[in-house]
Amino acid sequence: MPSVFKKALDSGKFVVTCEAAPTKGTNLDTMKHHIELLKDKVDAMNVTDHQSSVMRYPSLGGAILVKEMGGEPILQMTCRDRNRLALQADLLFAASRGVHNVLCLTGDSVMLGDHKEAKPVFDLDSSQLVAAIRTMERGKDMAGNELDGGVRFCAGAIVTPEANPIEPQLIKFEKKLEAGAEFIQTQAVYDMDNFRKFMEYARQFPVKILAGVILLTSAPMARFMNKNVAGVTVPQSLIDEMASAPKGGALAKGIEIAGRMIRQIKEEKICDGVHIMAIGKEEKVVDIMAAAGL
Amino acid sequence: MIRSITQLKPAEEIERLLNGLDRVFIVGCGTCVTLTRTGGAPEVAAMKTQLSEAGKVVTGTTVVPVACDNLTGEILAGIDSQIRQADALLIMTCAYGVQTIARQIKKTVIPALNTLFIGKETGAGHFDEVCKQCGTCIIGETGGICPVTACHKGLVNGPCGGTNNGKCEIDPDKDCAWTAIYNRLKDLGRLDSMRKYQKPRNHLGEPSPGKFRLPAE
Numbered sequence: 239m240p241s242v243f244k245k246a247l248d249s250g251k252f253v254v255t256c257e258a259a260p261t262k263g264t265n266l267d268t269m270k271h272h273i274e275l276l277k278d279k280v281d282a283m284n285v286t287d288h289q290s291s292v293m294r295y296p297s298l299g300g301a302i303l304v305k306e307m308g309g310e311p312i313l314q315m316t317c318r319d320r321n322r323l324a325l326q327a328d329l330l331f332a333a334s335r336g337v338h339n340v341l342c343l344t345g346d347s348v349m350l351g352d353h354k355e356a357k358p359v360f361d362l363d364s365s366q367l368v369a370a371i372r373t374m375e376r377g378k379d380m381a382g383n384e385l386d387g388g389v390r391f392c393a394g395a396i397v398t399p400e401a402n403p404i405e406p407q408l409i410k411f412e413k414k415l416e417a418g419a420e421f422i423q424t425q426a427v428y429d430m431d432n433f434r435k436f437m438e439y440a441r442q443f444p445v446k447i448l449a450g451v452i453l454l455t456s457a458p459m460a461r462f463m464n465k466n467v468a469g470v471t472v473p474q475s476l477i478d479e480m481a482s483a484p485k486g487g488a489l490a491k492g493i494e495i496a497g498r499m500i501r502q503i504k505e506e507k508i509c510d511g512v513h514i515m516a517i518g519k520e521e522k523v524v525d526i527m528a529a530a531g532l
Numbered sequence: 533m534i535r536s537i538t539q540l541k542p543a544e545e546i547e548r549l550l551n552g553l554d555r556v557f558i559v560g561c562g563t564c565v566t567l568t569r570t571g572g573a574p575e576v577a578a579m580k581t582q583l584s585e586a587g588k589v590v591t592g593t594t595v596v597p598v599a600c601d602n603l604t605g606e607i608l609a610g611i612d613s614q615i616r617q618a619d620a621l622l623i624m625t626c627a628y629g630v631q632t633i634a635r636q637i638k639k640t641v642i643p644a645l646n647t648l649f650i651g652k653e654t655g656a657g658h659f660d661e662v663c664k665q666c667g668t669c670i671i672g673e674t675g676g677i678c679p680v681t682a683c684h685k686g687l688v689n690g691p692c693g694g695t696n697n698g699k700c701e702i703d704p705d706k707d708c709a710w711t712a713i714y715n716r717l718k719d720l721g722r723l724d725s726m727r728k729y730q731k732p733r734n735h736l737g738e739p740s741p742g743k744f745r746l747p748a749e
Binding site: 343346349362366369397398402403407417 | 687688689691692693695697698702713727730731732735
């Protein structure tokens with residue numbers, strides 16, 4: 239049985255995903271509120287895995303919570319904190335609890351987070367994690383041993399269309415597809431001309447691509463991302479537009495911009511859907527979707 | 533030439549390690565730490581001054597030619613009286629030197645340096661870590677550049693999403709290994725080898741701790 243999200247991808251509809259960000263601690267009220275608010279409005283919710291290498295409630299726990307609340311989770315798994323035994327074990331656990339979508343990521347450096355002295359793992363990379371999922375689906379673990387009770391996942395990965403230079407990223411992208419990635423959620427894209435160019439190239443592969451949209455909350459936030467978030471480039475014109483917002487109106491302007499971009503992506507059929515990242519402002523996803531006419 | 537790259541420990545840590553050890557003999561080395569200015573004659577002299585000012589009795593100092601050589605034991609035996617008067621040896625060499633001395637002299641050894649990596653001198657006063665001695669070398673397919681070492685995450689199938697403008701996400705001063713590998717393979721007309729999927733790494737090259745014996749003739 240394909241997952242609900244997989245069916246949405248295959249249906250040809252414009253797919254929308256968003257994020258549910260686990261909190262630091264066991265008070266899950268905010269996360270539950272976001273899940274409740276969004277679960278029926280989007281096709282699936284990604285649950286982030288110690289985002290930015292900051293220790294939080296686990297993505298697997300969050301994904302199970304989304305499932306229990308009637309939503310469709312995409313389990314984000316990074317290779318930063320677990321070796322191949324732990325990753326496979328968590329995949330078995332996920333499958334046993336009805337979590338059947340996985341986004342495979344390398345993971346940020348431990349040094350960028352709040353436990354800088356921790357041992358980084360990176361036993362596997364993102365393409366190898368995708369390949370491991372496909373191996374497990376054939377009934378074997380990575381060591382070739384039989385699994386008693388199998389798994390089935392809709393497995394995806396990410397790409398950074400605005401990376402410079404782009405060629406090494408594209409080679410890695412193709413390796414992820416060859417390893418078996420069925421969908422791609424991109425890093426944030428703001429330059430539509432550049433993204434269109436990427437899609438002209440990507441269209442040759444049978445993979446569903448959801449464009450990453452990060453909600454801009456202020457002009458300084460946009461400048462901060464340009465300076466600190468690799469692979470994200472907010473063009474000056476958008477920074478100026480954010481700066482032009484009346485006092486107290488920056489967030490509304492950001493919602494307007496995100497909505498406009500999503501509308502353009504959908505109307506011009508640039509790719510198969512969007513992945514909305516409203517980092518810390520998850521309740522605004524509803525407004526972004528309304529602004530996009532979704 | 534490869535060099536052991538070291539860094540002076542913070543003064544507070546050295547002070548803590550020497551707590552209760554009032555009489556100290558200082559050992560430097562004439563090889564790597566002289567080159568990196570972390571344990572040569574000037575640094576040993578500065579440490580002597582620093583410890584004396586802190587109220588320690590420095591019973592003597594020496595800069596041995598190659599601390600990691602087994603001959604170091606004999607050299608130190610020649611100045612045994614100064615060493616015997618000390619409560620501890622403060623050793624300003626890399627960990628190879630510290631351990632060589634610890635095996636040969638029955639005395640408390642305190643390292644004054646942290647050993648960072650085994651580096652290759654790639655320019656005047658510029659050292660880079662180019663090999664982690666993993667035991668399963670793959671540089672035949674990566675243009676002679678080791679991604680296990682030169683990529684912060686040791687990735688073997690291409691760059692992560694954190695790279696930008698050919699630099700690493702952790703430090704704009706560090707090059708992205710995969711940008712370098714891409715450029716090298718492109719120059720060589722060998723990009724196909726970057727497209728080849730690399731299986732998960734074999735971490736069993738030589739289970740730690742490494743050990744090697746010449747086979748009997």
